Amino acid sequence: xxxxxxxxxxxKKENENEDSEExxxxxxxxxxxxxxxxxxxxxxxGGRFIYCDNxxxxxxxxxxxxxxxxxxxxxxYCFENKLKESFKNFKVTLSKxxxxxxxxxxxCEYLVADTGALLISSEQIKEKKLNDFPDNFIVLATTSQLxxxxxxxxRGIKTKHPNRIPSNITTIKxxxxxxxxxxMTYGSSSKNLYLLLLEDL
Numbered sequence: 001x002x003x004x005x006x007x008x009x010x011x012k013k014e015n016e017n018e019d020s021e022e023x024x025x026x027x028x029x030x031x032x033x034x035x036x037x038x039x040x041x042x043x044x045x046g047g048r049f050i051y052c053d054n055x056x057x058x059x060x061x062x063x064x065x066x067x068x069x070x071x072x073x074x075x076x077y078c079f080e081n082k083l084k085e086s087f088k089n090f091k092v093t094l095s096k097x098x099x100x101x102x103x104x105x106x107x108c109e110y111l112v113a114d115t116g117a118l119l120i121s122s123e124q125i126k127e128k129k130l131n132d133f134p135d136n137f138i139v140l141a142t143t144s145q146l147x148x149x150x151x152x153x154x155r156g157i158k159t160k161h162p163n164r165i166p167s168n169i170t171t172i173k174x175x176x177x178x179x180x181x182x183x184m185t186y187g188s189s190s191k192n193l194y195l196l197l198l199e200d201l
Contacts (some may be wrong), residue, residue: 002140014045034113034148041116042195045091045178049195058140059195065194066092069102077101077134079126101137109120109160109169110195111146117154117173118195121166130191137172141183144201 013100019036023184032040042049049062066072078084078094087094094105109121118139125133147153150171158165 004147006022018028031130034146035071035143037148038111038113038116038146041113042111042175043116045116045173046079046192047116047195048175049197055086055198058198061091061196062138069136071102074103075099075101076077077104078106080107083107083140086174097130098134101134103138105138105140107140108145109157109166111141111195112150112171113146113148113155115150115171117150117171118193119150119157119169119171120146121157121170123166123169123170125168127168130172135189135190135192137191138196139193140196140198142198144200 039049051057051166052061073091075095075097077096077098079096079172084094087105095101098104106120108120108124108125110121111117117139147156154169155167172191172193175193176190183191
């Protein structure tokens with residue numbers, strides 16, 4: 001999906017392309033492709049996005065995030081055993097203990113294009129509320145997890161888990177931490193979020 005690279009300006013050559021700057025200036029409509037729709041809305045929500053062609057790029061980006069935030073040698077909150085195994089060679093401790101953890105590392109269920117939100121469930125966060133987690137999230141997802149609407153995502157969850165539908169299904173939509181609360185943010189939980197998006201299509 002070269003669109004993601006072009007839209008977010010993730011290579012020097014594409015950064016110099018004026019078309020990539022123009023791309024983000026218009027609002028999406030009903031004819032906007034699903035990948036572009038997600039990219040626009042996710043960016044508008046304040047999310048930080050890193051497109052990766054392969055796992056080597058994922059590992060490099062993960063390392064860069066750790067260095068940028070001085071999270072090396074820290075305890076990183078993480079529930080998922082697959083992530084713990086895949087990222088075991090980094091200078092962090094991936095642990096179910098969130099005491100003083102600066103960051104939560106997880107996957108998600110789906111990426112919802114029409115809102116730029118991430119759909120998650122008890123598969124990722126157990127029965128905890130988003131407010132129980134650190135302000136910083138690193139989320140690993142794949143391009144095949146893109147859906148247009150939350151309804152499509154909910155149907156996908158039912159299909160993936162036919163015998164036991166996960167509980168505690170919610171979305172993360174606000175990716176800018178603000179100290180000032182108003183009625184528009186009431187009941188929502190903002191997270192400073194890095195999305196590592198792996199191409200798998």
